[in-house]
Amino acid sequence: MRFAVISDVHANLEALEAVLKDIRKRRVEGILFLGDAVGYGPNPNECLQVLSDNCRILLAGNHDRAAAGLTDIEYFNEYAKKAVLWTRQVLTEKSRRLIENLPVQQKLKKENVLLVHSSPKEPEAWHYLVTLWDAEVNFQYFDERICILGHSHLPFVIERLPSGEMITYNSTAGLGQNERYIINAGSVGQPRDGDPRACYVLFEGGSSEFVRVEYNIKETQLKMRNAGLPLPLIERLSRGT
Numbered sequence: 001m002r003f004a005v006i007s008d009v010h011a012n013l014e015a016l017e018a019v020l021k022d023i024r025k026r027r028v029e030g031i032l033f034l035g036d037a038v039g040y041g042p043n044p045n046e047c048l049q050v051l052s053d054n055c056r057i058l059l060a061g062n063h064d065r066a067a068a069g070l071t072d073i074e075y076f077n078e079y080a081k082k083a084v085l086w087t088r089q090v091l092t093e094k095s096r097r098l099i100e101n102l103p104v105q106q107k108l109k110k111e112n113v114l115l116v117h118s119s120p121k122e123p124e125a126w127h128y129l130v131t132l133w134d135a136e137v138n139f140q141y142f143d144e145r146i147c148i149l150g151h152s153h154l155p156f157v158i159e160r161l162p163s164g165e166m167i168t169y170n171s172t173a174g175l176g177q178n179e180r181y182i183i184n185a186g187s188v189g190q191p192r193d194g195d196p197r198a199c200y201v202l203f204e205g206g207s208s209e210f211v212r213v214e215y216n217i218k219e220t221q222l223k224m225r226n227a228g229l230p231l232p233l234i235e236r237l238s239r240g241t
């Protein structure tokens with residue numbers, strides 16, 4: 001079974017459509033979405049609609065919950081907060097209802113995979129899983145062989161050997177049967193690893209591959225400017241940071 005896993009679209013319709021076009025060229029069983037459909041970008045309602053039309057599984061992220069008024073935004077930075085408040089104003093009732101019904105995690109039983117937006121430990125506390133220490137702690141909080149998540153916008157594969165040793169991969173990785181894995185799918189709509197191209201993962205039980213897709217960044221930036229979204233959020237798209 002081969003799946004495309006996408007995360008952190010952040011209302012960037014141009015990036016989402018470019019990624020879906022790329023996925024259609026490949027043989028995948030389904031598309032799995034790990035949350036943050038909205039926040040930062042200019043097309044929240046459109047992205048939610050396209051995602052619900054195309055994905056087999058959809059999760060909610062902290063920005064989705066915040067835009068629907070379901071989580072606190074006190075800890076959001078200044079620009080994220082402004083973008084969430086803008087999103088709240090434009091979000092339709094239909095979009096709000098869609099978000100309200102999304103879970104923050106889901107299991108693929110047959111594939112022995114946990115899907116979660118932030119981290120297996122307290123998924124609704126929105127912790128970031130970045131360091132090997134974070135990984136070590138979080139491996140204790142799920143039973144599946146593999147956890148695939150998003151949230152930090154930084155793509156990686158962390159492999160935990162039966163000995164406890166951990167190895168990090170930033171590109172294609174073969175997945176062993178005796179090892180366990182935490183995979184970050186990166187971000188479709190706001191990459192932060194220095195590569196501005198949209199990022200997603202092609203996942204099979206035996207391998208994980210990061211795919212990068214170019215999209216019309218200028219078009220997204222123009223829409224953000226017209227919407228009056230904060231300048232630093234517009235500029236970071238060109239840098240992928």
Ligand code: ZN
Pocket residue numbers: 008010036061063151152153
């Ligand atoms: Zn995000």
